[in-house]
Amino acid sequence: MFTALHFAIIMPFIAAILVPFLYKQFARIHTGWFVLIVPVLLFIYFIQYIPLTANGQTVTSVFNWVPSLNLNFIAYVDGLGLLFALLITGIGSLVVLYSIYYLSKEKEALNNFYVFLLMFMGAMLGVVLSDNLIVLYTFWEITSLSSFLLISYWYEREQSRYGALKSLLITVIGGFAMLVGFVLVYKMTGTFSIQEIVASAETITGHPLFLPAMLLILLGAFTKSAQFPFHIWLPDAMEAPTPVSAYLHSATMVKAGIYLVARLSPIFAVKGEWLWLVAGFGIVTLFWGSFTAVRQTDLKGILAYSTISQLGMILSMLGVGAAALHFDSIDNNLYIGATTAALFHLINHATFKGSLFMMVGIVDHETGTRDIRYLGGLMTIMPITFTVAVIGSFSMAGLPPFNGFLSKEMFFTSMVQITNLGMFNIETFGVLFPVIAWIASVFTFIYSMIIVFKTFAGNMHPGLVRANIHEAPLGMLISPIVLISLVVIFGFFPNILAHSIIEPAMASILPSLLGGNEQFYVNIRFWHGFSTELYMTIGVVVIGLLLFMSLRKWAGIYRLFPESLSFNRLYDQLLVTTENVSTILTSWYMKGSVRQYLMYIMVFFTLILTVVLFGKGAFTVNTTNLAPISIYEAVLAASLVIAALLTMFASTRLKAVIGLGATGYIVSLFFVIFRAPDLALTQLTIETVSVALFLLCFYHLPEITKGAKKVRFQPGNFIISLAVGVTITLIAISASSSKLFDSISSFFSEASHDLAGGDNMVNVILVDFRGFDTLFEILVLGIAAMGIYTMIRLRITGRNRP
Amino acid sequence: MEILMSIIAGFLFMVGTYLVLSKNMIRIIIGTGFISHGSHLLLLTMAGLKTGAPPLLGLQASTYTDPLPQALILTAIVISFGVTAFFLVLGYKAYKVTGTDNTDGLRGPDLHD
Numbered sequence: 002m003f004t005a006l007h008f009a010i011i012m013p014f015i016a017a018i019l020v021p022f023l024y025k026q027f028a029r030i031h032t033g034w035f036v037l038i039v040p041v042l043l044f045i046y047f048i049q050y051i052p053l054t055a056n057g058q059t060v061t062s063v064f065n066w067v068p069s070l071n072l073n074f075i076a077y078v079d080g081l082g083l084l085f086a087l088l089i090t091g092i093g094s095l096v097v098l099y100s101i102y103y104l105s106k107e108k109e110a111l112n113n114f115y116v117f118l119l120m121f122m123g124a125m126l127g128v129v130l131s132d133n134l135i136v137l138y139t140f141w142e143i144t145s146l147s148s149f150l151l152i153s154y155w156y157e158r159e160q161s162r163y164g165a166l167k168s169l170l171i172t173v174i175g176g177f178a179m180l181v182g183f184v185l186v187y188k189m190t191g192t193f194s195i196q197e198i199v200a201s202a203e204t205i206t207g208h209p210l211f212l213p214a215m216l217l218i219l220l221g222a223f224t225k226s227a228q229f230p231f232h233i234w235l236p237d238a239m240e241a242p243t244p245v246s247a248y249l250h251s252a253t254m255v256k257a258g259i260y261l262v263a264r265l266s267p268i269f270a271v272k273g274e275w276l277w278l279v280a281g282f283g284i285v286t287l288f289w290g291s292f293t294a295v296r297q298t299d300l301k302g303i304l305a306y307s308t309i310s311q312l313g314m315i316l317s318m319l320g321v322g323a324a325a326l327h328f329d330s331i332d333n334n335l336y337i338g339a340t341t342a343a344l345f346h347l348i349n350h351a352t353f354k355g356s357l358f359m360m361v362g363i364v365d366h367e368t369g370t371r372d373i374r375y376l377g378g379l380m381t382i383m384p385i386t387f388t389v390a391v392i393g394s395f396s397m398a399g400l401p402p403f404n405g406f407l408s409k410e411m412f413f414t415s416m417v418q419i420t421n422l423g424m425f426n427i428e429t430f431g432v433l434f435p436v437i438a439w440i441a442s443v444f445t446f447i448y449s450m451i452i453v454f455k456t457f458a459g460n461m462h463p464g465l466v467r468a469n470i471h472e473a474p475l476g477m478l479i480s481p482i483v484l485i486s487l488v489v490i491f492g493f494f495p496n497i498l499a500h501s502i503i504e505p506a507m508a509s510i511l512p513s514l515l516g517g518n519e520q521f522y523v524n525i526r527f528w529h530g531f532s533t534e535l536y537m538t539i540g541v542v543v544i545g546l547l548l549f550m551s552l553r554k555w556a557g558i559y560r561l562f563p564e565s566l567s568f569n570r571l572y573d574q575l576l577v578t579t580e581n582v583s584t585i586l587t588s589w590y591m592k593g594s595v596r597q598y599l600m601y602i603m604v605f606f607t608l609i610l611t612v613v614l615f616g617k618g619a620f621t622v623n624t625t626n627l628a629p630i631s632i633y634e635a636v637l638a639a640s641l642v643i644a645a646l647l648t649m650f651a652s653t654r655l656k657a658v659i660g661l662g663a664t665g666y667i668v669s670l671f672f673v674i675f676r677a678p679d680l681a682l683t684q685l686t687i688e689t690v691s692v693a694l695f696l697l698c699f700y701h702l703p704e705i706t707k708g709a710k711k712v713r714f715q716p717g718n719f720i721i722s723l724a725v726g727v728t729i730t731l732i733a734i735s736a737s738s739s740k741l742f743d744s745i746s747s748f749f750s751e752a753s754h755d756l757a758g759g760d761n762m763v764n765v766i767l768v769d770f771r772g773f774d775t776l777f778e779i780l781v782l783g784i785a786a787m788g789i790y791t792m793i794r795l796r797i798t799g800r801n802r803p
Numbered sequence: 804m805e806i807l808m809s810i811i812a813g814f815l816f817m818v819g820t821y822l823v824l825s826k827n828m829i830r831i832i833i834g835t836g837f838i839s840h841g842s843h844l845l846l847l848t849m850a851g852l853k854t855g856a857p858p859l860l861g862l863q864a865s866t867y868t869d870p871l872p873q874a875l876i877l878t879a880i881v882i883s884f885g886v887t888a889f890f891l892v893l894g895y896k897a898y899k900v901t902g903t904d905n906t907d908g909l910r911g912p913d914l915h916d
Contacts, residue, residue, distance in 0.1 A: 595906045596824055603820060628804035628852045638811055645818040645837065654829055661833050664815070668840050671808075675847055676857040676868040680876055687884045691836070698891045699829065701898070718824040726817025729845065733809035736849045744850065746869040754860050762858035762870035767877060778878050785885035789892045 004062040006076040009046055010130055013039055013123030017116045024112035032111045033101035040093035040122060047086045054080045054505040061132065061196070071193050077132035080505025084344065085129035085253075085260055087502070088351050092252045093122050095480035099359050100244035102477035103366065114154060114242070121147035125253050129260055134183040134193045138176070141225075144257060145172045148249050152241040164237035167572065171224050171234045179221025179261075185214035186268075199267045199512065206271055215269045218261065219278055226258025228316065229286040232309045233568045239301040243362030246301060251308050251354040256347065259312065262319050263343070263510045270323035280320025280419070280434070286313025288437050291444035295552075296559045300361045300371040300456065303448050304354065307397065310445065311350045314412060317438075318343035321415045325511055336418065340510055342411030344503050349396065349404040349491060356484035357393040357452070360386055363473040363481070364456060373451065378461035383472050387457045389481045396488045398449035398545070399442060399538060404491035406538070413438065413534035439537055446545030447552070454549075600721060607724045610732065620731060623738035633674060641667045650714070654699050662692040679763045808848040815841030828894045828904040835890065839883040843876045 016039045024032045053060065059079040066074045078086075097118070104111060124147060127140030146169075153165035183193070189205040190198050198205075205211055222228075227235040238250050249255070262279055269275045290310025297303045322340030363386050364379065365371045380387050392403060399409030416435040472478075491498060548555070590601075614620050641664060648660030665688030672681035749762050749770065759765040767775050815837050822834025855866030858873065898904050 596826060599824055603824075622806075624806075626851075627806065628854075630804050630807055634804060634807065638807060641811060642814060645815060648833060648837070649818050649821055657830065657833050661836050664837065664840055668844065671844065672847075675852050676855070677847065677873045677876075678857055678859070680847075680873055680880070683877055683880050687880055691884060691887060694888055694891055695833075698895045701895055715821075715825070718821055722817045722820035722824065725820045726813040726815075728813075729816045729841065730809050730813030733812055733845055733848060734806055737805045737809065737851065740851075744869050744871065746867075746871055749870050750858070750860065750867050760860035762860065762867065763873045763877065766870055766874040771874060774874075774878050778881050781882050782885045785889045788889050792892050792896050 002062065003064050004076065005046075006060065006062050006078065006130070007064050007074060009043055010076060010126045011123055012043065013119040013126070017119035017123070020115045020119065021112045024115075031101050031106045032115050033097055033104070036115045036119065037094065037097045037101070039119065040090045040097060043126070044087065044090035044094055047083060047090055050078050050083050051501050054078065054083050055501050057505065057508060066136070071187075072135050073133055074136050075132035075194060076130050077196065078130060079509045080502070080507070081260070081263055081509035082129045084348070084502050084506045085256070086126060088256075088348070089122060089125050089129070089253050092248060092351055092355050092484075095355065095483055096244045096248040099247070099362070099477060099480040100242070102474055103244055103362055104242065114151075117147050117150040117154070118245070118248070121151065121249060121254070125257065128257055132195050134186065134195065134198075137195075138180050138183060141179070141221075141257065142173070142176055144254050145169060145176055145225075148172070148238070148254055151245045151249060152238045154242055154245065155240070158240065160237075161240040164234070164240040168234035168238045171231055175221040175224025175231065177221075178217045178224075182214045182217030182221065185210045185217065189214070195264065202268045202271065202513075205268075211269075211272070212274065215272070215275065216278075218265060218269075222258035222261040223282060224258070225261070226255050226312050226316065227286075227309045228258070228282050228313060229289050229309075230568050232286060232290065232306075233572055235309055236297075236302055236305040237569075239299070239305050243301070243358060243365065246304075247355050247358035247362070250305065251358055252351040255308060255312055256315075256351070259315055259319065259343075259347065262316060263506075266319065266323060266510050267512050270326050276320050276323045278320070279323065280317045283313045283315070283317025283320055284434055284437050284441075286310065287317060288313075288441040288444075291441045291448065294448040295444055295451065296556070297448075298372055298374055300364065300373060300376075300452065301358070303373075303452055304357055304361060307445070307448060308350075308354060310441065311346070311354070311397070314438075314441075315343050315346050315350065317434075318346065318412055318415055319510075321419050321434075322510070324419065325514065336415070337507070337511065337514070338411060338418070339415030340507055341503060342408055342415055344506050344510075345404075345411065345495070345498070346408035348498060348502070349408050349488070352484050352487045352491065353393040353396040353403075353405060356389055356481040356488065357397070359477075359481040359484070360389045360393065363477055366477070367471065367473055373455040375462045376456045377459040378457070380457040383457075385472060385478055385482070387453075389478075389485045390453050390457060392485045392488055394449040394453045396492070398446040399541065402492050403488050404495065405488075407492065407495055409442065410534045410538065413442075413537050414532075417533055435537075439541065442537075442541045443545045443548065446541050447549050450545070450549045451552075600718075603721050603725055607721075607728050610728050614728075614731060614735065620735045621738045622734055634671075637667055637670055637674070641671075658692060658695045658699065661695070662688060665691065677763075679761070804852050805848055808844060808852065812841045812845040812848060815844065826906050828898070828906060831906070832887065832890050832894055835883075836887060839879070839887075843879060846872050846876050846879070 016036065020032060020036065023035045027035075050060065059077065061075060061077050064074040064076070066072050097115075100114070100118075104114060121144060124140045124143035128137055128144060131137040131140060149165045149169040152168055153161045155161050186198060186205075187193055189208045189210050190201050192198060192201075224231040235250060235255065239246055241250070266275075287310050290306045290308075290313055294303050294306035294310060297306060318339045322336060322343060325336035325340065327336075361371060363383070364376065367383065368376065368379070370376065396403035396405035399405045413435070416438040419434050420432055644660050644663035644667060648657050648664070651657035651660055665684065669681045669684035669688065672678075672684055749766060753759055753762045753765045757765045757769040759769070819834045819837030819841060822830045822837060825831065825834075850869045850872040855868050856862045856864030858867045858870035860867075894904070
């Protein structure tokens with residue numbers, strides 16, 4: 002049944018259809034105002050589900066799509082789905098509001114922008130609220146597509162097109178791998194429904210396809226969520242308009258991979274490989290993203306790498322959270338904390354990263370540049386923007402009293418605890434987790450400081466483009482202020498999220514830990530006491546400050562990694578090489594010469610036939626029922642060979658035509674001997690006409706040996722043609738030697754006279770028993786005649802070859 | 804006899820293939836003629852040779868040669884004639900337009916550049 006929930010999911014698509022009409026009809030009103038209604042309504046609608054999921058309930062409604070293939074649009078709302086749905090609609094509303102002030106209604110093609118944005122919003126809602134894997138994949142690909150369209154929104158720019166193509170290639174490759182993984186899961190479980198798969202998760206753990214399915218699905222998740230080394234598309238996606246970057250590339254789309262990992266955790270997390278892969282890739286991405294962010298000079302570049310790094314952090318926490326499954330009871334299970342931290346940070350990141358992107362958009366809008374080398378001294382000019390930047394960056398750096406501090410503390414806790422886990426060599430390598438996490442946090446601190454102080458502190462750069470820089474209009478500031486307020490509110494009162502949002506979401510990720518009516522109990526505390534994590538944070542701040550102060554002195558280490566070894570270079574090289582190799586390959590065998598292609602065909606045909614003939618043991622010689630050879634046939638055969646050889650080596654066209662004619666007449670004599678009078682007649686006539694035609698045509702054609710060049714014997718051609726001839730002979734011999742059943746010709750000899758009233762069996766077959774052949778043979782002749790007539794009459798005039 | 808005819812058919816195919824693989828348009832067209840002769844003989848041979856009287860009921864013979872392959876060959880002869888005639892005129896026209904009868908000279912514009 003099609004329910005309100007289904008309608009909510011596809012409502013953005015329906016709205017997208019209306020956008021161009023509204024854009025044309027109400028040209029004086031910014032189209033964004035109409036669009037804004039959609040996410041706001043959806044947000045209010047989804048809020049109503051909070052009490053439901055908080056009580057541990059879920060909502061499932063099925064709409065049959067292709068029931069015979071098990072493809073049904075199953076809308077499923079549980080804690081995890083609702084968390085994402087609220088993020089998508091909530092931040093979606095704010096982004097639409099921001100974009101109304103960011104994009105000028107005079108200069109921009111707003112109809113395109115909002116259609117793409119609504120498409121994306123609907124697709125993203127579909128991803129997080131679908132229970133059917135194939136439907137999820139469908140929406141997943143629509144997010145890739147709409148993201149591609151949004152990145153290339155300013156399509157006249159080269160860089161936009163490059164970034165869009167790159168993101169599409171990478172995410173679609175991942176998406177395709179994911180689809181294969183889904184199909185493998187279907188093969189193992191026989192259902193596409195995630196809930197049913199989770200219910201049968203135990204049975205598929207030992208299946209040989211389990212690991213391939215897991216790897217393929219993870220590939221999809223990692224490419225979408227910009228994990229190392231697939232992170233390269235995200236910085237190039239920053240060519241998109243800033244509202245898009247804020248929405249897609251920080252708060253929602255890049256979290257689709259994280260959603261997938263969280264959603265499928267109940268299926269795959271029982272295996273240790275999951276923990277290693279998810280946590281390992283996450284922590285590497287965390288480090289690499291934060292390390293690379295420091296060297297960026299473009300504010301959006303910094304934020305892009307920062308997003309990559311934070312996504313890695315969330316993913317690593319989800320991976321560590323999987324360790325919770327290796328302990329049976331919910332009591333004293335320390336690893337649950339990691340999942341809590343992942344979800345909490347997911348929300349926090351969406352709030353502070355969204356506001357930071359909007360802040361950068363404002364700076365860009367007001368000053369005309371995003372390059373930190375030209376920025377500075379905006380603190381007093383743009384005090385509100387500065388406040389947003391400070392709170393957002395400090396939260397990102399993990400400083401109290403903001404929400405980033407809480408999630409960073411919880412992150413450290415889980416990273417420290419993983420070292421206590423006694424499994425999979427964790428004793429030896431496990432110690433790397435907290436160390437890398439700590440180093441990455443130092444870098445995070447550094448780039449957060451760069452964002453604030455290089456942009457707002459110090460003096461104005463004299464080369465700054467515009468003269469009268471001032472604070473952004475109020476409308477543009479609303480969205481970042483709302484987000485930044487959330488950063489502060491969640492910082493001081495984190496537990497307003499705990500019971501309503503995080504606990505139900507945890508129940509979705511770790512369902513097997515709950516028995517009966519149990520519920521997770523999450524209590525995020527500000528103060529942990531003097532624990533390891535606190536000392537780690539203090540260390541981050543102290544070392545980070547020292548490194549930030551001395552940034553110029555050690556920035557040289559970035560030059561140790563040459564640009565040519567970067568992953569971007571690798572990607573570019575890969576594209577170019579693929580193109581070159583395929584061009585070389587194609588031009589190697591596609592030479593444009595008919596002779597060459599004929600040779601391929603002949604060689605292939607000979608090989609395949611002889612291999613099958615001898616491979617299947619089909620070659621037989623049966624000499625029992627052979628007809629005797631009389632002197633006539635021997636003489637005819639000998640003259641045929643002579644005539645054919647004459648043609649083969651003829652150096653003038655006349656010799657060749659005479660040779661062909663002679664062959665034709667000898668063939669008709671063969672027909673006489675083999676008791677085929679009609680054939681002999683036809684052959685004689687047609688050969689005569691053919692030779693006449695040849696002669697007629699050759700009157701106008703040049704001599705074979707034009708330019709006095711002799712027709713040389715071609716050994717290569719000869720070997721191929723010899724092989725063809727031998728193959729035909731072998732097949733002919735074995736065909737005539739093995740009669741598997743009698744011919745049906747006795748019917749013709751019996752029925753020709755009685756049924757058809759004719760004594761010439763061949764003619765009766767042609768016009769009566771198999772008259773259709775003759776009809777179309779007449780058609781062939783007719784077409785040939787018309788073709789010849791047309792060709793001769795046709796004059797190609799005035800049109801040169803391209 | 805069947806074995807001899809098989810060899811003859813194979814020989815005709817060989818000559819035809821050799822001619823088709825050359826670069827000269829006339830030789831290619833002549834080559835197709837040889838290949839069709841070869842396949843006609845092949846059809847006839849595979850049905851068995853000289854197994855009775857010509858397929859004319861008026862002869863009142865006890866056995867007749869199989870009429871079906873003869874009907875098939877008759878159709879094939881006519882079709883190959885039509886194709887050859889068309890092919891010939893096509894070659895003639897191509898020569899008139901391009902001024903060459905060498906297939907290497909008949910390449911279209913190179914699309915890669």
